[in-house]
Amino acid sequence: xxxxxxxxxxxPEVEDMVVLRNxxxxxxxxxxxDHVNIEIKRNEFFSLLGPSGSGKTTLLRIxxxxxxxDEGVVILExxxxxxxxxxKRNIGMVFQHLALFPHMTVFENIAYGLRLxxxxxxxxxxxxxxxxxxxxxxxxxxxERKPSQLSGGQQQRVAIARALVxxxxxxxxxxxxxxxxxxxxxxxxLELKRIQRTVGTTFVYVTxxxxxxxxxxxxxxxxxxxxxxxxxxxxxxxxxxxxxxVANFIGEANFFEGTLRDGTVETSFGAVKVATDIPSGRRVxxxxxxxxxxxxxxxxxxxxxxxxxxxxxxxKGDILIVMVALDDIEIKVNVPAxxxxxxxxxxxxxxxxxxxxxxxxxxxxxxxx
Amino acid sequence: MSxxxxxxxxxxxxxxxxxxxxxxxxxxxxxxxxxxxxxxTILYSFGFIGRRGVVTWEFTIKYYQQALRWVYLKVxxxxxxxxxxxxxxxxxxxxxxxxxxxxxxxxKWKNLLVVSVMVPYWVDFLLRTYALMNIFTMMKxxxxxxxxxxxxxxxxxxxxxLPLYANLEKLDKSLLEASYTLGASPFKTFLKVTLxxxxxxxxxxxxLVFVPxxxxxxxxxxxGGVSVTTIxxxxxxxxLKFHNWWRGAALSILYxxxxxxxxxxxxxxxxxxxI
Amino acid sequence: MSMSLxxxxxxxxxxxxxxxxxxxxxxxxxxxxxxxxxxxxxxxxSLKWYxxxxxxxxxxxxxxxxxxxxxxxxxxxxxxxTLAAYGMVRLDIGGKGAVDSLxxxxxxxxxxxxxxxxxxxxxxxxxxxxxxxxxxxxxxxxxxxVYVVVRARLAGxxxxxxxxxxxxGANEVQTFLKVTLxxxxxxxxxxALIAFTLSFDDFIKTAFTTGPGFQTLPLIIWSQSARGGVGxxxxxxxxxxxxxxxTIAYIYAKxxxxxQ
Numbered sequence: 001x002x003x004x005x006x007x008x009x010x011x012p013e014v015e016d017m018v019v020l021r022n023x024x025x026x027x028x029x030x031x032x033x034d035h036v037n038i039e040i041k042r043n044e045f046f047s048l049l050g051p052s053g054s055g056k057t058t059l060l061r062i063x064x065x066x067x068x069x070d071e072g073v074v075i076l077e078x079x080x081x082x083x084x085x086x087x088k089r090n091i092g093m094v095f096q097h098l099a100l101f102p103h104m105t106v107f108e109n110i111a112y113g114l115r116l117x118x119x120x121x122x123x124x125x126x127x128x129x130x131x132x133x134x135x136x137x138x139x140x141x142x143x144e145r146k147p148s149q150l151s152g153g154q155q156q157r158v159a160i161a162r163a164l165v166x167x168x169x170x171x172x173x174x175x176x177x178x179x180x181x182x183x184x185x186x187x188x189x190l191e192l193k194r195i196q197r198t199v200g201t202t203f204v205y206v207t208x209x210x211x212x213x214x215x216x217x218x219x220x221x222x223x224x225x226x227x228x229x230x231x232x233x234x235x236x237x238x239x240x241x242x243x244x245x246v247a248n249f250i251g252e253a254n255f256f257e258g259t260l261r262d263g264t265v266e267t268s269f270g271a272v273k274v275a276t277d278i279p280s281g282r283r284v285x286x287x288x289x290x291x292x293x294x295x296x297x298x299x300x301x302x303x304x305x306x307x308x309x310x311x312x313x314x315x316k317g318d319i320l321i322v323m324v325a326l327d328d329i330e331i332k333v334n335v336p337a338x339x340x341x342x343x344x345x346x347x348x349x350x351x352x353x354x355x356x357x358x359x360x361x362x363x364x365x366x367x368x369x
Numbered sequence: 370m371s372x373x374x375x376x377x378x379x380x381x382x383x384x385x386x387x388x389x390x391x392x393x394x395x396x397x398x399x400x401x402x403x404x405x406x407x408x409x410t411i412l413y414s415f416g417f418i419g420r421r422g423v424v425t426w427e428f429t430i431k432y433y434q435q436a437l438r439w440v441y442l443k444v445x446x447x448x449x450x451x452x453x454x455x456x457x458x459x460x461x462x463x464x465x466x467x468x469x470x471x472x473x474x475x476x477k478w479k480n481l482l483v484v485s486v487m488v489p490y491w492v493d494f495l496l497r498t499y500a501l502m503n504i505f506t507m508m509k510x511x512x513x514x515x516x517x518x519x520x521x522x523x524x525x526x527x528x529x530x531l532p533l534y535a536n537l538e539k540l541d542k543s544l545l546e547a548s549y550t551l552g553a554s555p556f557k558t559f560l561k562v563t564l565x566x567x568x569x570x571x572x573x574x575x576x577l578v579f580v581p582x583x584x585x586x587x588x589x590x591x592x593g594g595v596s597v598t599t600i601x602x603x604x605x606x607x608x609l610k611f612h613n614w615w616r617g618a619a620l621s622i623l624y625x626x627x628x629x630x631x632x633x634x635x636x637x638x639x640x641x642x643x644i
Numbered sequence: 645m646s647m648s649l650x651x652x653x654x655x656x657x658x659x660x661x662x663x664x665x666x667x668x669x670x671x672x673x674x675x676x677x678x679x680x681x682x683x684x685x686x687x688x689x690s691l692k693w694y695x696x697x698x699x700x701x702x703x704x705x706x707x708x709x710x711x712x713x714x715x716x717x718x719x720x721x722x723x724x725x726t727l728a729a730y731g732m733v734r735l736d737i738g739g740k741g742a743v744d745s746l747x748x749x750x751x752x753x754x755x756x757x758x759x760x761x762x763x764x765x766x767x768x769x770x771x772x773x774x775x776x777x778x779x780x781x782x783x784x785x786x787x788x789x790v791y792v793v794v795r796a797r798l799a800g801x802x803x804x805x806x807x808x809x810x811x812x813g814a815n816e817v818q819t820f821l822k823v824t825l826x827x828x829x830x831x832x833x834x835x836a837l838i839a840f841t842l843s844f845d846d847f848i849k850t851a852f853t854t855g856p857g858f859q860t861l862p863l864i865i866w867s868q869s870a871r872g873g874v875g876x877x878x879x880x881x882x883x884x885x886x887x888x889x890x891t892i893a894y895i896y897a898k899x900x901x902x903x904q
Contacts, residue, residue: 066807086810099808103826112822113812166813377816384737391731392743395724395787402784403750403758406765410757413764462661469658473651482658484897489665491893493845495862496882500668502874503675507683526665555650584754586848591869601756608760608852618764621757628754 050223092163269327299354467533536570725790759852773855797831
């Protein structure tokens with residue numbers, strides 16, 4: 001609750017900070033946003049997650065006012081801002097390539113928005129220094145540097161400080177970590193989360209990286225071909241994907257098809273018991289996460305037990321990835337390195353695999369032909 | 370700030386008008402002082418007579434017929450031959466240099482070497498050709514075909530080095546290393562990897578040298594005197610010596626047609642010019 | 645890293661080509677300081693040919709004319725060419741491809757063809773040949789060069805810089821003044837340098853469109869060297885013009901290399 005006090009600008013009567021209502025955006029023949037409805041709550045770290053070209057960046061730019069939707073309404077803090085230009089919206093944005101002004105120092109970059117708002121010079125200095133402290137950049141060292149004299153991670157921090165210093169209601173981030181290497185990226189993820197907790201601003205974060213989205217977000221909207229596939233907490237989208245696309249895009253999954261009859265799916269390698277409400281007789285796809293499949297002795301007594309030949313074993317340190325052939329399909333099984341039989345597995349061996357109904361990530365109806 | 374806001378509102382509302390206000394002045398200028406003159410040249414080439422707004426015109430194609438007479442066709446042919454020699458000569462001189470700067474030269478020298486090629490780019494042909502006159506006079510080579518050829522290569526060389534350099538500079542060095550590891554000798558590697566990849570650079574350079582060289586006036590006139598006649602010197606004489614504007618106009622239109630056709634073929638085959 | 649024999653030969657060949665490019669220029673400079681008129685024999689250092697230039701009223705008038713035309717050409721073509729570049733890169737209108745091709749035509753068309761068409765145009769419209777006709781022709785040609793250079797600069801920088809400015813609270817006009825203009829400045833300066841030298845050095849267009857009584861420096865060199873007349877005064881004059889062009893070229897190179 002401490003963070004609430006720091007966010008002094010919040011107008012308490014509005015709960016939804018960003019509302020997208022029925023947003024449609026076309027670029028020529030391409031539909032980038034197809035009747036999108038999203039509500040983003042106060043203080044939320046909200047991610048728009050999808051593959052490249054899914055239309056997630058377009059949504060962010062529509063919130064920013066950099067694109068105008070063809071249809072639909074954008075509401076920020078309870079106000080209809082659909083027709084307002086970016087500079088009349090109370091937002092901050094961190095761009096994919098950061099867009100730090102190369103002709104200005106770090107200080108001037110961060111002060112840019114404050115100067116436009118005609119703050120007195122001493123107030124500007126105080127706020128810029130506070131912002132630099134917030135992103136852990138000692139102002140004495142960095143204020144007078146040019147962006148080109150900073151490392152990738154440092155530029156990142158300056159871009160965040162610049163976007164936050166004007167205390168926007170919403171901070172929009174467009175894949176800001178994409179250009180960083182893995183180590184710094186992992187570190188910056190935690191940093192972003194920390195900054196978001198400290199300032200309490202609503203973050204809207206665009207990414208194609210499910211790892212980033214799962215680690216940082218309070219809620220995630222999975223975007224595919226301009227549509228919202230699912231909105232939910234990281235747990236929900238991972239454990240209870242609502243569509244086959246979500247199951248496939250987030251985490252890893254084995255898929256098998258078959259016809260549903262009385263709670264079992266007739267697949268090519270046998271009948272699989274599943275937990276679903278879909279009526280009998282439909283063609284369905286079952287999605288099963290590799291870590292939910294048990295092997296060897298641990299598989300005994302499971303509701304679904306099959307035997308298959310080990311095609312390949314990949315050692316990953318904490319787990320072994322084991323590819324098992326079941327009739328004509330190959331499934332992926334993650335075996336923890338601590339599993340008692342882990343060291344005895346050999347390629348070519350016959351192995352028992354098993355899981356219970358309800359272990360599957362989801363059962364999805366195939367569209368009727 | 371209100372004047373600013375009203376300006377922005379204006380821009381939003383009258384997009385087309387703003388486009389007209391921004392693009393209008395440069396386009397109108399070019400229309401009057403560039404495109405209209407060309408239209409008039411075309412009219413002249415068909416027998417148009419106009420002076421200070423008074424117009425008499427009997428449409429005729431006789432100036433084209435004259436321009437296509439054997440003497441003139443021979444001049445065309447000579448010009449193309451001279452331009453071709455110039456082009457080949459500049460490729461032979463420029464390629465090793467461009468390759469050296471792009472691939473071999475130590476990094477700290479690179480900028481200096483590139484700038485040194487660029488600088489003559491900025492001095493007009495007239496001055497550089499004049500510079501050659503000193504040497505040719507000393508060597509008693511003035512008014513010879515050799516002097517003209519050397520002068521042409523001298524003037525056009527930077528136009529060949531720069532596109533070649535720009536192309537070779539982009540060449541991924543690991544491709545050469547890959548070729549060595551696959552067992553190719555440096556010479557084989559050059560023939561099979563470097564040369565084919567630098568074709569766009571050679572093509573750009575060729576266009577930048579060959580096309581203007583066909584119509585070159587200054588070099589053949591200053592270094593060749595009356596001994597070498599090209600489209601350039603012919604046009605100059607027809608206009609400024611004999612005041613035969615009609616035949617000159619027809620000749621010039623034919624020349625422009627050759628230039629445009631060459632460029633269009635080039636654009637179709639190679640695409641963008643790399644400069 | 646030591647160089648192989650092959651590389652050394654290539655270096656030697658390159659040195660030879662550089663010599664080919666620069667020796668004639670160096671000879672002009674050397675003989676402009678030669679005491680005697682005899683070509684090919686340096687009899688002693690002297691500034692007397694520069695003295696002759698300084699005292700030659702015709703040269704001074706031509707220098708003034710060249711400078712006058714080049715400065716006005718630069719200013720006008722800079723304004724018109726930048727307008728065109730900004731309009732083409734930033735305005736959201738149809739038919740841009742066609743306009744772009746039109747703006748490129750003056751660069752593609754051979755100069756002599758452009759020069760004679762201008763002459764025909766002036767004769768037809770009844771312009772008095774002289775300062776104005778030379779100037780108008782130079783501007784027409786330079787607009788396209790300014791356009792190409794400034795446009796490349798504008799198109800080259802990340803559009804999100806302007807968008808960042810908008811999201812930080814600057815409107816379009818403020819964004820143009822604080823971000824777009826400062827960032828395109830190197831391009832605009834480069835274009836100005838190019839426009840100036842193209843005009844200052846120009847010979848062919850000037851020769852076709854000038855009238856009696858209006859001489860520029862290149863015209864003097866032409867008329868005096870036309871019959872093979874090489875002399876120390878001309879060497880001195882050529883040295884001066886080349887020095888101006890090369891200084892500008894060097895500034896340009898500095899500007900464009902630094903940002904890389």
